[in-house]
Amino acid sequence: MQQVERDYYSGIVEEVKNLTDEVEGKKRKLECWSKELDERQALTEFDRQKLDEEKKIKKMREKEAALHKILQLEKELDAKQKLELEIKSLKAKIQMMKHLGNANNADLQKKLEVMTAELGQKDEDLAYVESLNQTLIMKERQINDELQEGRKELIQVLKDTLSSTVRTTIGIKRMGEIDEKPFLNTFKQRFPPEEAQLQASTQCSLWQQYLNNPEWHPFKIIYYAEGNSEIQEIVDEEDERLQNLKLELGDDIYMAVVTALKELNEYNPSGRYVIPELWNFKEERKATLKEVIAYIVKNIKTLKRKR
Template identity: 35%
Template sequence: MENDIVKELQKARKLAVHLAREIDFKNQKLLETEKKWDCTSQMLNVMRVENHKLKQSADKSMKQIQSITARNLALQHNLQSQRDEFEQKIKELEMKVAQNDRERKTLLQEKEMITCFFSLKVGSFEADELKEELTEKKRNCNGLLDILDSQSIGIKRMGEVDTKPFEDACLQRFAGDYEEKSMLICSLWQHNISNPMPHPFKREFVDGKFREVIDKNDSKLEELRSMWGEAAYKAIADALMELNEYNPSGRYVVPELWNFKDGRKASLQEVIKCMIKELKTYKSLKRKR
């Protein structure tokens, strides 16, 4: 009986020792956990402080960025205003340059007409006499047209400058005295193209053969186109081609019987037929009178 009690006591002691050890172990673990917790808490506190500092720094940086952005916007606005002002000044300068260019061209035109007046007068002819001479030449060259039907068969003066484009250009620029000025300009160009020295042609392969055509890059013709327009340029180019075909050596105007309806030379038969028709009409009108 006593032995049993002793055994139970021994078991109880062993259990108590074991439990004591367990408690000590858990207490040790608890202490270690508390230490870790304290360390973690300290780290969290440090992180909170650092986070607060970072937040303050970020707020400060954001304010700086906003300030820089505002300054950039103001600078861009300033630059745009300066650019607009600069572009406006450029436009004003371009307008002044264009105006000066127009004035320069007008002066050149006036100079050209004055040069034309002095270079084309013959002997002691004055301006009125020159005008009368030119008008008389035009009247004489149209003499046969009074007999022929001008709508179909007549005389075309090959190499003579068509005055209408110059009249139209002068009408727009000079109004009142445009006719006299256009006549002087036409006379100058007629004189220029009648000179055998300038040769504004080049050879090109056309329709299977080499032919002389107008050199569109000729400086004089380019100046003409710029100053008086495309129609005036074409009138001079056509007159040059006609002179080059009909009288390349002498370079003076050549009268040619012309079929205006078909745009070609008129045959002698066509001319005789037209003259007979016109004479019959004339006799018929004379009888009625």
């Protein structure tokens, strides 16, 4: 009886062990499958993002190529003014020849016929050029609208991928936003570190509010030359508020405020709020679409990791 009982329990233990081994084996297999599925899903997501980025870049390049073609055609249309002058001169010559001597003069008649035919051809050319010019103007407006949309898309892409604390060659500059560094540098010379930070932030915020107020417009109009219709709007350095700023807080803060003021007046004179812009920080100018696309293509792996 004892032997039977031992054999019975031994069989149970062996069966439990076998079942445990089987469960562990299935568990390991499931973990492998799960890991493989995760890797495939990650790879699929990466491929999808890569495809989306490539589509956006291709679209931008197509728009840029179209704009380049438009600009080339516009250069060709500069011949319009020359053509108009030629027509005017030809008409004057024809009128002059009609008033010359004998109308039966065969040579004179032949010259008149040739010049009249040439005038007719030039009139046709001018009509074609004017029609083409109107078409190109409409096409250029359409392309410009599409390029602006493209810039907005790229701004959003860089917003999602770039850290606001890291300065890169190509990035986003907030046009019309006052640089706080001159404030901080100035107040560090006047206050302890913690108070300097507070004073700098407070004063910078205060002047940002001044800039965003459309009722304050410290600009004046100047003409390039007397009798010239071309005008330019510049900062009025005699504005009382700006003069007090320069006197109380110094040249560096004054220039930071004036720079932001000029940017607002250029990018958003009516709304007077900060506008994001694609920027080439190395050359301190607006970045072209070509530069931004090249930067994204070159750094696409790094940008994806940040994203």
